[in-house]
Amino acid sequence: MxxxxxxxxxxxxxxxxxxxxxxxxxxxxxxxxxxxxxxxSASSTNNDVELRGQIQSIALEMRSYGYRPITEELHRRGVKANHKRVLCLLREDNLLCLRRQVFVRTTDSNHSLPVYSNLARGLALSNINQLWVADITYIRLRREFVYLAVILDAYSRRCIGWALSRHIDTQLTLKALRLALQTRTVPPGLIHHSDRGVQYASADYVALLQEHKIQISMSRTGNPYDNAKAERFMRTLKYEEIYLNDYETLAEVLASVQHFIEAVYNRKRLHSAIGYLPPAEFEASLSPPLLS
Known part of the structure; x- marks a missing residue:
């Protein structure tokens, strides 16, 4: 006393x-x-120890989370914490620093194939399956490169199709598209948006989109902001999974990417654009329930 x-x-x-x-x-x-x-002071210290443990657990699992997403995740776990206190503890534990690496584009837009207008620019979304966005990136192994193609639902941010290959060709993007078509219902008016790369402009890829009556949209040349959602996903994947590992084989990358997409990104990682929910949970919360 x-x-x-x-x-x-x-x-x-x-x-x-x-x-x-x-x-x-x-x-x-x-x-x-x-x-x-x-x-x-003893009570305050104990509270900080417990809070630090929770913060470190989240920061290590979701390695690019800033203090606000970490605070939101704490609240989801029933932990009361002010975002300023979370920021302070992150700074003290040096958990705010992430190494940024160069993002390299992988598609070639210099071709004679037909290209399509940008239908996604300024599009107001109110539902899933209105706009799918697609992109390709590379992943460095010790002795080679492999390539990842993804398709996301732009409304929920969920990754609905992906494929990994040693070859950056139309078969890579077709495999990702076929997976998306297997897991989703295609409603009238659905738009598929990508850059103007040859893999997306190829006759086989365009034919599969047209077979399912999907509208085709492509970014303007040299404008990365036209496909920002897909590129943001690639950035997240690289910073939170790829750059933290030293892969030797395609099998190692395949297991890592599959776990990140299916178990972490779609089902656990919080997204500020959808109310700090994981994409799968956000889709489940839509009312009336929407069938994927």
Whole structure:
């Protein structure tokens, strides 16, 4: 018990005591009140230890999370925490630093195949299966490169199709598209958006889209912002999974990418654009329930 608390207990009226003590030591009544109700240093330390453990667990699992997504995840776990306190603890534990690496484009837009107008620019989305976005990136192994093609639902951010190969060709993108078609219902008006790469402009790829009556949309030349959602996914994948590993074989990459997409990105990773929910949970929350 502090001297201040002891003094107040011995006074008949707490209000009178606060005024008297405040006047004597030159402190306001509100300052004294905060002192009385502040947790003990031992209690505060214990709380910080527990909070640190939770923060470190989240930061290590979701390695590119900033302090706001971490705070949201803490709240989802029932942990009360202010985002400023989370930021402070992240700084103290040096968990805010992530190494940024160069993103390399992999598609070749210099070809004579037909290209299509950008139908996605300025499109207001209100549902899943209105806009699918596609992209390709490379993954470095010790002795070679492999290539990943993905398709995302632009509304929910869910990865609905992906494929991995040693060859960056139309078969790679076709495999990702076929997976998306297997897992989704194609409603009238669905748009497929990509860059102008030869893999997306090829006759076989265009024919499969047209067979399912999917509208074709392509980015303007040299404008990465036209396909920002897909490129943001690739960035997330690289920073949170690929750059943290040293792959030797295609099988290792395949297992790693599959786990990240299916178990982490789609089902656990929070997205600020959809109310800090994982894509699968966001889709399940849509009302009325939407069939994928």
């Amino acid at each position: 502090t001297l201040l608390q002891k003094e107040l207990e011995e006074r008949p009226t707490a209000e009178r005591a606060l005024r008297a003590l405040g006047k004597a030591v030159g402190l306001s009544r509100s300052t004294i009140f905060r002192h009385l109700h502040a947790p003990s």
